[in-house]
Amino acid sequence: MPFPPKSGYPIVVYNTIRGLLGLGAEITLFSINTAKDWVDIEDIYDPVFDSIQFYSHELDTGVNVWGALFNIFSNQSYNVSRYFDEDAGKLLENLLRENEFDIIQFEGLFVVPYLDIVKANSKAKLIYRAHNIVFDVWERLANTEMFTPRRRYLQFLARRLKAYETEQINRFHQVFAISEPDRHSILRFGCETALDVFPVALDFKNYVADPTKVSFPTLFHLGAMDWRPNKEGLEWFLDEVWPDIEKLTGELRFYIAGKNMPRHFFDYDSENLVVEGEVLDAMEFMNSKAIMIVPILSGSGMRVKILEGMAMGKCIIATTMAAEGIECEHGKDILIADTPDEFYRSILQCITHPTKWKEIGSNARKSVEKNYDISFIAERMFKVYNELLNA
Missing domain, CATH: 3.40.50.2000 (Glycogen Phosphorylase B;)
Known part of the structure; x- marks a missing residue:
């Protein structure tokens, strides 16, 4: 439907x-x-x-x-x-x-x-x-x-x-x-x-970003959690990447949202990690956060949520698999990371150089307008x- x-x-x-x-x-x-x-x-x-x-x-x-x-x-x-x-x-x-x-x-x-x-x-x-x-x-x-x-x-x-x-x-x-x-x-x-x-x-009239509502430094993941590649990729990120990321700064927050959130994800919840489950307004949720994390390790097709994130001018850090099939360029309108160390360095770069993630987000919007x-x-x-x- x-x-x-x-x-x-x-x-x-x-x-x-x-x-x-x-x-x-x-x-x-x-x-x-x-x-x-x-x-x-x-x-x-x-x-x-x-x-x-x-x-x-x-x-x-x-x-x-x-x-x-x-x-x-x-x-x-x-x-x-x-x-x-x-x-x-x-x-x-x-x-x-x-x-x-x-x-x-x-x-x-x-x-x-x-x-x-x-x-x-x-x-x-x-x-x-x-x-x-x-x-x-x-x-x-x-x-x-x-x-x-x-x-x-x-x-x-x-x-x-x-x-x-x-x-x-x-x-x-x-x-x-x-x-x-x-x-x-x-x-x-x-x-x-x-x-x-x-x-x-995409109909770009539905993707209107308001930079004044963006909270920084924030990471977020948004996706249906009954799709196994989303679930397994996020589990990998939380187990292999997040423990080191969390230590970067006490101000950093990571928000996780998506329908059919498995119960065990709520066990990860902490002061720096907020598991929200399904959100009423995905665009409002996306708009209020700075950096989108997409750690998918399997699957094919095209990740619609990445395109929506780009349309909202978000800086996206994703695996090669997640970005597969999307017209994008590492370092210009997206950041590609496939290992814990690559995710760590990409997130650190965005946190320490705020103009970097803003520039990538701006380029991302231009890219999707051209191709989608x-x-x-x-x-x-x-x-x-x-x-x-x-x-």
Whole structure:
């Protein structure tokens, strides 16, 4: 569900819809309303929502022990199959029979299980938008898992995902990658269909910074904590980096925020470290802090929160993995750190030279305005639609 657009996937889908509406597209959205991130449709008050035809189906996609066990003896990817439901399929089938569409765009791998239904009931051109390389995320998680039985199960899930992802990629008329590194990955595992890059789009009217409200010296981390790369990266930072950073100055504060915050993170709470959990206004939270920390060690795709931080003029210190796919330059509009020592030196530099982090934040805003504007990306996407229809 892209309403409300508060985290990565919803922001990508919401801004895609918003940009296309601005070009006069007529849009119908079919969403899986998962129990994990359930949204009350009656509580959606949004002009974008009011401008589209909307259909949804509620589904509990949570991990079931017995389901996971029986899946081992099937040939399906458990990560993906949990998102398919026969009732949702019937609703989608009726929708396709009653309407004629020019383009049907699948946003992410977890709606691809409905591809056969779409193919059987529509003559539309079909596009797959890869928000990341899903199996790559699980492969990297498996490689960092120390507990052998869990590592082997993660490897098993990654193999199943890879088989499914590579089999489906050539069943579409067009594929959109979210970043240039992801485009290369998709090509490597055998994509033979048309392939283009459409990154995250931002509406910069929503990112207005107020420097008078920034508290310094402050660090912050903001991200959904039910996404394993966020959780594991932050654990690494708190265990390996923060103890030395905390000693730099008694005035330094590190704020951690994000939905579904695991309980054990609150055990880190101290005078210098504030664990807030989910915040009501992410932009207000981000605006009030100086330096953004993104210590992601695994994953693929594009970190939307980094782009939002850049749009808010924040100095961001991130791992190479976290910044993967984003148009940025170390030392100019971002600081890259991959080891505890590199994080330490980058944070020390920002604290002792306040003009440094301000300069990087200012450059960051200019960079995202140049590369990730919603109008420019929507126009490019609309052009591809027309080319498909006229082919």
